[in-house]
Amino acid sequence: MEMEKSRPDSLKRVKLEENTKEKEKEGEDEKQSIVVIEETGTEDRKLKVARSPKTNPVLVPEIWEHVFRYLSRKEVITVINTCIEWNQLLDSKKTTLLLPDVLPFVLAYFDKPDLLLCRSISKTSKQIVDQTIQSYWISSEETFKVRYEDSDRFPLAVHAVSDSFRFTSKRDVETFIQTLNLQEHLNEDQNLNENHNNETNPFLTRSINILVNTPSSPQEVLYQQFFQSLQLLLTTYGRFIHRLNGVVWDMMNETQGITKMVHYLHQLPNLKILEITADSLAGEEIEVMGLPPLPSLEDLEYLDVSDILAESVATLFTQTYGTQLTTLVCEGSWLKLTSTEELVLKTLFPKLKRLRLEGVCPSTLSKLSNVNWPLEILHFDTFLTEEETATEIDKKMEQLILNAVRNFTQTLTQLEINADLTKLPQPQLADDDNHEEGAEAPLESDVEVMPKLKVLISEVSSMGSTLFWNFILSKCKKIEKIHFHTKHSSFENPMEVAKTAFDKLPNLEKIYFWPGPEEEDGVQRTVLTRATSLSSTPTGNPGVSQCQKS
């Protein structure tokens, strides 16, 4: 019966729409802008929309409602969009039915309390929140990204939730077990635990942060108790953990700290992301032969050893897991110092897509120029000077950077160089104080265009470097976006250079200028957009839009 009643409404609605359309059409000429114009079609088509022939009039609404109960979420959305009658039939249930599909988008706007609140609404919403958080937090791609937008609430919210799973003492572990009522599931008999399959994951982000500290007595006993309690927790629940951030802080015996960390790793068979800090014994070597063997972590794909000062430990981890890694964050000095043979290093990372190097020195770049890694994203985070060879090698620094980049010509999609290249000793090419002269300087003739490089990120002051400018114009022909940091910039006229870039680089869509995080509120981040991106004319000057910090 309701279906029959709904028909006149539908007809009315369509007529109303038609009237509106006519009015819109009348106003169109006046506006000279285009426009949602009209609902077109023959009378037959309009009639079809109104009567929704896909709805079988024989079945009463109650029957349809019964049929709809057996549909999947995706099918329900199809039903909602099929015709007005079915849409209206599901109207009272629409929010319930659509929430699972809508919630993942809305979560991006939530902070930590909102995320937790959503987990309490229903089992379905809890599952969606947990899945969304976990797929973000244990993604190698997301973990590798450097974020400059503090307006993104979701990453900050997930970070805050992740911080809750920090274990630095026996008391932390005990409170966790007590709060979540896990005591009855913990069993010191590991064999019993292996047969106990019905416990649920207590780690919302599927990640934990742990501190390994082994001070001398009398506190040693306390830390040994912490080790045992965390071991017990991980024996039972370690398989749920996919990301570990471990800090080894041991002024007396770092080997002992690393050994404990390895024991923890043995309880985490499904680890995907591993970040280790071990920098308390600066520069001191650790005898890796004395360490227990590292476990086989088949899912591990992200390794951050940038804060392990002992080269031998960093080498142990990279050599053990190198062939399976897609993402690596390490010290430039590790590449310089590693005892890994050059031939082995060359093919050590056959799957490596993302590499961030912190503290890059000339020797790092020389080694990087000779490896066979399929890098897609290369990030030089900071640069160091090698004292012993400064005079000779630093003169070639820019060239070394470009040589290293050239090694990944066929695969690189994004290049980030966090340095003001004008402050590095420059080859004698041209007056690099004038960007226009730089723009007109002869290009490198032997440079092959990088076919996949779409994104370039650097300090804006690097635009004053002739060599860098030539590199952009000659090698980065396919580039679509350039991001410039401006926090330490003394470069005065980036707009002119930006116009030249739009002119010389046909695929360039946007240039971003990012103020540093220390800038006061109200400073604008500027985005230059090619004006032709929305118009039909083939060429044109760049348009400029400025977005306020939110």
Add this chain to the structure above:
Amino acid sequence: MALVRVISSDGAAFLVSQRLAKRSGKLKTEIETFRKSSDNSEAQPEIRIVTIRAEILRLVLQWLQQHQNDPVLPANQNEQDGRGDAEMGQSQWDRDFLAPMDLGIVMELILAANHLEVKGLLDITCKLVESKITGRTVDEIRTAFKLKSDFKGNEEEQTRLENRWCVEN
């Protein structure tokens, strides 16, 4: 003026300028694909959107028309390179636009804005739904979204304990 015919899931057709349509990432891609595959450069593209009904499609196009001179925002909040664009502010027109809509329509609009890659519309609709959750009690939210608790056994209590851990630590 170049036009494109956009057809909803229930068969209603909208004739839209290509300039306006290209403010939707999805429509822009479809138009460009049509251009590449068509021998006739004057031919009018026809795009069927099988997951969006006429009432919702009309609202999307209406919003696009109002915002046709805004800077284009990317479809995803964070782009591949990890840097997103700032969110657009909500205008009085946007508030008036959303005011008469019930929650079900707003949720349909979110799915449509996501499908058509209209970032600004996705922003304002998501924020509206967020406002129906933030600062409310669980019962108020269940009422607003017509939800029933589907927790079983001690699942709800366990969730409360997990949340408590996150709040207190």
